[in-house]
Amino acid sequence: MPVSPRGSLDRRRFLAASAGAALSAAALPGCAASVDSGSGAKGAKETLTIMDTAWTKKDKQNAERELGMNLEIVTYDITKLNAMLAGKNPPDVVRGIGATDVPYFAARGLMADLDPYFAKSDALKPSDLAPANDVWRYDHTTKKQGTGPRYGMAKDYSQDCMFWYRTDMFEAAKLELPSDTEPLSCDEWLDLGKRLVKRRLGKVKVYGLSGTPLGGPLTQVMWMAASAGGSLFAEDLATVDFSSPEALKALQWYLDYAKADIGPSVVNPNPDGWDWPTYQANRMAMATDGYWFGGTIGGDAKISEVSRFAPAPQLGSHRISPCFSGTGYWIPKEAKNKDAAWRYFEWYFASKPAQDRATSGWGIPSLNSLRSKMPRDTAFHKQSYEVQQRELDYFSVLPVSPYAQVDALNAVLTKVLPDAVKSGTSAGKIADTLNSQINEQLARGKELVG
Amino acid sequence: MSTDQLAGADARSSMRAAVTRPGSTRTRRPRSLRARRTGAFYVFAGPWLLGFLGMTVFPLGYALWLSFTNSDGLSPNARYVGLANYREVFSDPDTLASLARTGLFAAITVPLTIAAGLFLAVLLNQPIRGRGVFRTLVYLPAVVPPVGAALTFKLIFDRDSGSANGLLDIFDVNGLAWLQDPYARWVLITLTVWGCGNVMIISLAGLQDIPAELLDAARVDGANWWQSFTRITLPLLSPVLFFQLVTQIIATLQSFLPLLIAVDPTPKGVGAVPQSNQLIMIDVFAQYFSNGRYGYASALLWVLFAFVMAVTFLVFRLSKGVVFYSVDPEQAKTKPRTIGDN
Numbered sequence: 163m164p165v166s167p168r169g170s171l172d173r174r175r176f177l178a179a180s181a182g183a184a185l186s187a188a189a190l191p192g193c194a195a196s197v198d199s200g201s202g203a204k205g206a207k208e209t210l211t212i213m214d215t216a217w218t219k220k221d222k223q224n225a226e227r228e229l230g231m232n233l234e235i236v237t238y239d240i241t242k243l244n245a246m247l248a249g250k251n252p253p254d255v256v257r258g259i260g261a262t263d264v265p266y267f268a269a270r271g272l273m274a275d276l277d278p279y280f281a282k283s284d285a286l287k288p289s290d291l292a293p294a295n296d297v298w299r300y301d302h303t304t305k306k307q308g309t310g311p312r313y314g315m316a317k318d319y320s321q322d323c324m325f326w327y328r329t330d331m332f333e334a335a336k337l338e339l340p341s342d343t344e345p346l347s348c349d350e351w352l353d354l355g356k357r358l359v360k361r362r363l364g365k366v367k368v369y370g371l372s373g374t375p376l377g378g379p380l381t382q383v384m385w386m387a388a389s390a391g392g393s394l395f396a397e398d399l400a401t402v403d404f405s406s407p408e409a410l411k412a413l414q415w416y417l418d419y420a421k422a423d424i425g426p427s428v429v430n431p432n433p434d435g436w437d438w439p440t441y442q443a444n445r446m447a448m449a450t451d452g453y454w455f456g457g458t459i460g461g462d463a464k465i466s467e468v469s470r471f472a473p474a475p476q477l478g479s480h481r482i483s484p485c486f487s488g489t490g491y492w493i494p495k496e497a498k499n500k501d502a503a504w505r506y507f508e509w510y511f512a513s514k515p516a517q518d519r520a521t522s523g524w525g526i527p528s529l530n531s532l533r534s535k536m537p538r539d540t541a542f543h544k545q546s547y548e549v550q551q552r553e554l555d556y557f558s559v560l561p562v563s564p565y566a567q568v569d570a571l572n573a574v575l576t577k578v579l580p581d582a583v584k585s586g587t588s589a590g591k592i593a594d595t596l597n598s599q600i601n602e603q604l605a606r607g608k609e610l611v612g
Numbered sequence: 613m614s615t616d617q618l619a620g621a622d623a624r625s626s627m628r629a630a631v632t633r634p635g636s637t638r639t640r641r642p643r644s645l646r647a648r649r650t651g652a653f654y655v656f657a658g659p660w661l662l663g664f665l666g667m668t669v670f671p672l673g674y675a676l677w678l679s680f681t682n683s684d685g686l687s688p689n690a691r692y693v694g695l696a697n698y699r700e701v702f703s704d705p706d707t708l709a710s711l712a713r714t715g716l717f718a719a720i721t722v723p724l725t726i727a728a729g730l731f732l733a734v735l736l737n738q739p740i741r742g743r744g745v746f747r748t749l750v751y752l753p754a755v756v757p758p759v760g761a762a763l764t765f766k767l768i769f770d771r772d773s774g775s776a777n778g779l780l781d782i783f784d785v786n787g788l789a790w791l792q793d794p795y796a797r798w799v800l801i802t803l804t805v806w807g808c809g810n811v812m813i814i815s816l817a818g819l820q821d822i823p824a825e826l827l828d829a830a831r832v833d834g835a836n837w838w839q840s841f842t843r844i845t846l847p848l849l850s851p852v853l854f855f856q857l858v859t860q861i862i863a864t865l866q867s868f869l870p871l872l873i874a875v876d877p878t879p880k881g882v883g884a885v886p887q888s889n890q891l892i893m894i895d896v897f898a899q900y901f902s903n904g905r906y907g908y909a910s911a912l913l914w915v916l917f918a919f920v921m922a923v924t925f926l927v928f929r930l931s932k933g934v935v936f937y938s939v940d941p942e943q944a945k946t947k948p949r950t951i952g953d954n
Contacts, residue, residue: 240878240879240901241879241900241901244685244686244901244904245685247685247686248685248686267686270686270687270688271688272686362781363780363781363784363785363786363787364777364786364787364788365771365772365777365781365787366771366772367772378880428884429792430771430772430789430792431875431876431881431884432875433766433767433770433773433875435875435876445772445773566903566904567879567902567904569878569879569880569902570879570902570903570904572880572883573879573880573882573883573898573902573903574883575883576881576883576884577883577884577887580792580793580884580886580887581793581887584793603903606682606905607684607904609682609689610682610684610687610689610690611687611689612689
């Protein structure tokens with residue numbers, strides 16, 4: 163058997179060296195994590211990494227010029243964000259939905275406390291923040307949203323259970339228009355949807371009602387149960403109870419809605435993922451979307467002429483109009499460049515971009531001082547502004563559990579409900595299944611969060 | 613026998629002498645051909661090996677470690693849970709159902725895809741006019757990215773605005789909810805088989821490798837087309853078909869297409885994938901990114917890995933006597949060798 167010449171690399175040594183190199187390579191990002199990427203070399207511009215929806219090249223260049231720093235835009239992807247957070251190498255600024263993201267990430271200690279920055283800021287004063295910004299607060303003692311340090315800020319907000327409707331379709335169906343001041347009952351709302359739907363050969367040609375607000379079926383049941391005077395989550399947010407009379411009533415409404423097949427639901431989801439394409443194509447009579455939806459409608463003269471805004475319907479005697487979004491930005495605790503991230507906050511939330519957003523009608527400004535800039539120049543904008551102003555009296559934030567992501571809880575509902583709707587299973591039985599599966603998830607999360 | 617051995621001891625000593633400098637007390641040992649070859653091997657294989665260790669072995673090991681914890685990837689309080697995740701995999705009816713569904717999906721789509729690809733390859737191997745154009749057209753779906761193909765299928769099969777129901781509408785037939793149960797699985801199967809162009813192109817290459825004289829001889833002996841196909845073409849093509857069978861099974865068991873044709877292919881929308889399309893990889897994705905159960909999802913992946921290995925091993929065992937390799941008659945001696953023979 164020939165022997166390897168002395169001095170050559172034998173396979174074992176080579177494999178061992180390769181394994182060592184691979185482990186070193188794996189450890190490198192960890193080492194890199196301790197380096198402040200924001201400082202850069204002397205004279206070099208700092209770079210801020212933002213995880214957000216896609217930016218146009220022009221917007222990016224404008225922002226870079228105004229901020230005097232380079233921006234690296236990472237397209238928002240929750241799986242990528244989780245990986246970056248787990249690797250302790252997160253972006254400097256992250257887009258998020260305050261109402262649903264904050265409890266989960268704050269409870270796990272992943273968000274930076276922004277109170278010291280607010281205290282020092284001349285541009286962003288806590289006294290000027292709209293109450294909707296409280297969705298970005300989290301109290302680690304009570305483990306509840308709404309109080310405690312601020313972990314982010316909303317760019318704007320809406321009351322997501324209000325709805326838009328098409329006057330031309332109501333008139334064609336010879337139906338009375340919904341009131342601008344008095345909310346419909348949920349039963350009346352469902353009945354209108356049934357009258358407005360148009361079908362042909364098993365297909366829905368025009369949806370009567372798109373009845374699920376932002377946040378999916380979970381937030382729908384939360385809203386309706388609250389409107390009926392109850393609560394889906396227990397006081398400590400560690401369990402849900404779909405079997406309580408109020409939650410059961412809300413669940414029954416949703417089952418009736420899905421069975422009626424008058425709009426997108428878990429049984430027949432909207433292929434576009436949101437209401438606008440269908441609404442614009444004259445195929446939807448009522449769309450459950452907050453004030454922000456007026457931004458898209460306002461951009462289409464024909465559609466805005468036949469569109470009106472209405473208060474959130476109510477299931478019981480409690481008139482509430484919750485916000486399930488409060489979309490904005492937050493800064494991860496492990497971000498390398500927090501000071502630059504805060505400069506971005508001040509620029510984005512308080513200067514020209516904020517003023518432009520306020521005048522566009524894409525949501526209610528998150529600073530009270532900008533509310534006067536909301537559009538009122540056309541009949542369409544005037545009507546929606548007035549309805550929105552009155553609705554603010556019923557604004558509420560329904561806290562979600564920090565023990566599981568809302569997406570995970572919605573995934574249980576979207577898995578359980580379609581079969582239940584098709585098989586005609588009773589609401590009581592469905593409630594039991596949902597309680598069992600969701601409470602199991604919440605218990606696992608509670609064990610991890612402590 | 614190595615080159616050194618072939619060269620003999622005299623040749624080696626003369627080579628050493630040649631590199632000894634006059635007056636020098638040190639002699640440089642020449643690198644043997646074997647050493648140079650070994651070095652070249654490592655130079656070429658090294659980058660791949662490093663990538664393999666860093667991007668495959670390390671993540672696999674990390675996932676193995678995760679599978680023994682209750683980690684959600686983000687919480688600081690994750691702990692070691694032993695084999696609890698594995699016990700749950702084998703006791704969770706949903707997981708077992710998705711494994712069974714995945715097996716059934718593979719059992720339907722793999723034979724269909726291979727049969728469709730072979731059928732098209734045989735057709736396109738005929739001397740017809742415009743053969744190149746037809747080959748290109750049939751192969752085109754295989755080069756469409758899966759995301760694009762899935763999006764197209766979603767648009768075609770949408771209940772309310774899709775062209776499939778639009779076609780039924782012309783004949784006054786009620787539209788179907790194609791992307792929901794119970795039809796969703798057939799849309800998925802169609803989408804999978806639609807990409808049979810890859811199988812076609814490999815089978816076509818195999819067909820063109822079959823010596824024409826064998827087929828001519830069979831014709832002279834009076835064999836009809838079917839007899840030639842089953843007695844000559846198929847046996848000679850069997851190694852190619854076997855390769856495709858193995859790779860198709862592995863790919864199908866890991867299919868991610870159900871999520872791509874879902875309405876919302878994100879962690880938020882994964883729950884809305886119709887039950888009949890809830891394959892094991894969808895379960896894995898949901899557990900990782902929707903439920904945040906990194907530990908359990910990692911255990912699921914390891915179980916899937918074992919499942920794929922077991923199925924592949926079974927396929928290799930079952931292929932004995934069915935797959936024929938063309939070998940030198942001197943080496944074959946008494947019978948054609950099959951993959952199971954040693």
